[in-house]
Amino acid sequence: MSAIEVRDVWKRYRRPHQQVSSLKEAVFSFLRGQSGYEEFWALKDISFSVEAGEAIGLVGPNGSGKSTLLGLMARVLKPTQGSIGVEGRVCPLLELGTGFHLELTGRENVFLNASLLGLTNRETARRYPDIVDFAELGDVMDAPVKTYSTGMVIRLGFSVAVHLDPDVLLIDEVLGVGDEHFQHKSFGRLMDFKREGRTIFVVSHNLEAVRKICDRAIWLDRGRMVKDTDSEEVVTKYRAAVAAWERSLEETRAGDARPG
Amino acid sequence: MSELVEVLRYREVLWNLVRRNLKVRYKNSVLGFAWSLLNPLLQIGVWWFLFKVILPGRGEANFMAILVTGFLPWLFFSQTILDSTACVSQEMAIIKKAYFPRTVLPISVLLSNLIHLGFAFIVLLVLFAIWRVDVNAHYLLVIPATVLLALFAYGLSAMLAAWSAFYADVKFIVSNLLGVWFFLVPVLYPLYVALGADRPAGNWLETLIHHALPVIKQLYMLDPVTVAIVAYRSALLHGGANPVVHSESPWLADQYPLWPYVVGAAVISVAVAIIGQMIYQRKADLFAEQG
Numbered sequence: 001m002s003a004i005e006v007r008d009v010w011k012r013y014r015r016p017h018q019q020v021s022s023l024k025e026a027v028f029s030f031l032r033g034q035s036g037y038e039e040f041w042a043l044k045d046i047s048f049s050v051e052a053g054e055a056i057g058l059v060g061p062n063g064s065g066k067s068t069l070l071g072l073m074a075r076v077l078k079p080t081q082g083s084i085g086v087e088g089r090v091c092p093l094l095e096l097g098t099g100f101h102l103e104l105t106g107r108e109n110v111f112l113n114a115s116l117l118g119l120t121n122r123e124t125a126r127r128y129p130d131i132v133d134f135a136e137l138g139d140v141m142d143a144p145v146k147t148y149s150t151g152m153v154i155r156l157g158f159s160v161a162v163h164l165d166p167d168v169l170l171i172d173e174v175l176g177v178g179d180e181h182f183q184h185k186s187f188g189r190l191m192d193f194k195r196e197g198r199t200i201f202v203v204s205h206n207l208e209a210v211r212k213i214c215d216r217a218i219w220l221d222r223g224r225m226v227k228d229t230d231s232e233e234v235v236t237k238y239r240a241a242v243a244a245w246e247r248s249l250e251e252t253r254a255g256d257a258r259p260g
Numbered sequence: 261m262s263e264l265v266e267v268l269r270y271r272e273v274l275w276n277l278v279r280r281n282l283k284v285r286y287k288n289s290v291l292g293f294a295w296s297l298l299n300p301l302l303q304i305g306v307w308w309f310l311f312k313v314i315l316p317g318r319g320e321a322n323f324m325a326i327l328v329t330g331f332l333p334w335l336f337f338s339q340t341i342l343d344s345t346a347c348v349s350q351e352m353a354i355i356k357k358a359y360f361p362r363t364v365l366p367i368s369v370l371l372s373n374l375i376h377l378g379f380a381f382i383v384l385l386v387l388f389a390i391w392r393v394d395v396n397a398h399y400l401l402v403i404p405a406t407v408l409l410a411l412f413a414y415g416l417s418a419m420l421a422a423w424s425a426f427y428a429d430v431k432f433i434v435s436n437l438l439g440v441w442f443f444l445v446p447v448l449y450p451l452y453v454a455l456g457a458d459r460p461a462g463n464w465l466e467t468l469i470h471h472a473l474p475v476i477k478q479l480y481m482l483d484p485v486t487v488a489i490v491a492y493r494s495a496l497l498h499g500g501a502n503p504v505v506h507s508e509s510p511w512l513a514d515q516y517p518l519w520p521y522v523v524g525a526a527v528i529s530v531a532v533a534i535i536g537q538m539i540y541q542r543k544a545d546l547f548a549e550q551g
């Protein structure tokens with residue numbers, strides 16, 4: 001029984017040619033016979049499966065489809081083709097700052113978020129002290145989230161996610177934002193999770209963190225899976241590829257600079 | 261249908277959103293509630309000034325009670341529609357955060373506004389008490405009228421919520437159309453003003469209007485909002501020992517056979533609710549990819 005099953009997944013985005021956000025523009029581009037869209041495949045033919053209790057890293061350059069893949073697993077996005085199955089309670093911690101209403105207080109956000117992830121308000125109330133405690137935000141919970149710093153928002157989001165008893169934790173690029181102390185703390189928490197047999201999926205550009213937390217890593221490039229093996233090997237190969245690419249850039253630049 | 265079951269599974273989210281909406285509108289308890297009444301009261305104050313001071317002699321003893329009664333369903337309807345055009349963009353944060361049945365959003369708008377309507381109703385009853393109108397069994401007619409109006413409002417809301425997620429100007433178009441629609445429902449005038457309208461045939465334009473009028477009147481009566489307003493008046497304004505208006509009052513629709521129109525409006529409301537929901541569900545998968 002695998003915790004996550006991703007089979008033959010393709011994801012297409014439609015990007016508007018220009019920003020078609022008014023009806024007038026939509027009507028005009030329709031009259032001109034343009035579809036108004038450019039199709040873009042953000043993920044191409046992705047398949048893998050994850051056993052319960054695995055910790056998996058997702059690496060790759062900007063725009064390679066990592067957040068898209070996480071969004072699909074969180075069921076926020078729908079695959080264009082293929083199927084995705086995730087077992088148990090999924091707690092997504094998707095990109096920076098998402099999930100919180102800036103106008104609402106920290107407390108209101110905690111309850112709203114927890115209910116989104118399947119908790120009743122009563123259950124949330126029971127865990128609330130622990131959530132605030134872990135985030136170390138006791139004195140600002142009744143202030144609107146727009147008054148928080150970036151790190152404070154991330155702390156709260158992380159704290160909510162890990163207190164919801166998730167079976168699968170999806171983390172997108174939020175590990176590096178907390179301060180030194182909170183990074184230690186969240187790292188420790190993820191390690192606990194691993195020991196408890198929960199599944200963790202981490203997107204990060206911090207390859208050291210990926211190497212330390214994850215046993216296995218998936219490398220994406222322009223929507224395709226380049227590699228899917230143990231994290232040590234993926235990180236080494238990915239680093240080598242980036243280094244090689246930078247060298248080639250350096251050489252072409254040197255070549256251009258040469259007179260003649 | 262399965263979507264509705266799913267919404268029930270996520271009722272805690274729904275409830276949290278509704279509570280949030282109410283809190284935003286009734287910020288800080290008592291004063292907040294007063295603020296939320298300020299706008300409709302101001303509106304009614306203007307009418308009072310217009311009809312009682314500038315254009316007096318419009319008869320009716322309890323003219324204000326009549327206006328307020330018809331205004332209540334309109335306020336509910338227009339506010340629901342208006343709120344729906346913002347509900348998707350407002351909740352983008354949680355749409356991108358996690359899965360939940362997206363239908364929760366328009367339903368939360370509808371429920372919040374039904375609760376506002378309930379509060380407004382209490383205020384109306386207080387006013388009636390001051391005006392010494394007694395409560396009676398006719399009031400129950402308000403319930404089916406509200407159900408009908410709520411279905412209609414929901415269908416339009418769902419459609420508009422879906423479109424407004426992709427086109428920013430839907431919101432402005434809707435608020436302008438509502439300004440026009442207000443005069444197409446009998447809030448400020450009794451039904452007979454609309455239904456009794458007649459233009460003799462004359463030059464081609466007058467002849468055209470002469471022949472079109474019966475059709476226009478039928479269309480007018482198919483508007484569920486009109487039917488709801490008329491039903492509210494019939495429910496609240498007569499009956500009991502001390503009715504607001506005497507039963508031959510032109511403000512009541514008794515001289516017109518209302519039931520066929522109630523049936524027509526009910527059919528339209530249900531159809532609009534179903535179509536609206538279908539449109540919404542088709543678009544909802546793409547919300548998270550927007551902006």
Ligand SMILES: Nc1ncnc2c1ncn2[C@@H]1O[C@H](COP(=O)(O)OP(=O)(O)OP(=O)(O)O)[C@@H](O)[C@H]1O
Pocket residue numbers: 013014015040042060061062063064065066067068069548549550551
């Ligand atoms: N809502 C959207 N509409 C259109 N295109 C999109 C949308 N979201 C992402 N894309 C495109 O899909 C591709 C993959 O994006 P994605 O956010 O998954 O990348 P990523 O690997 O997470 O990058 P990063 O490391 O910068 O976070 C990008 O080329 C991006 O432009």
Ligand SMILES: [Mg+2]
Pocket residue numbers: 066067068095172173
């Ligand atoms: Mg990303």
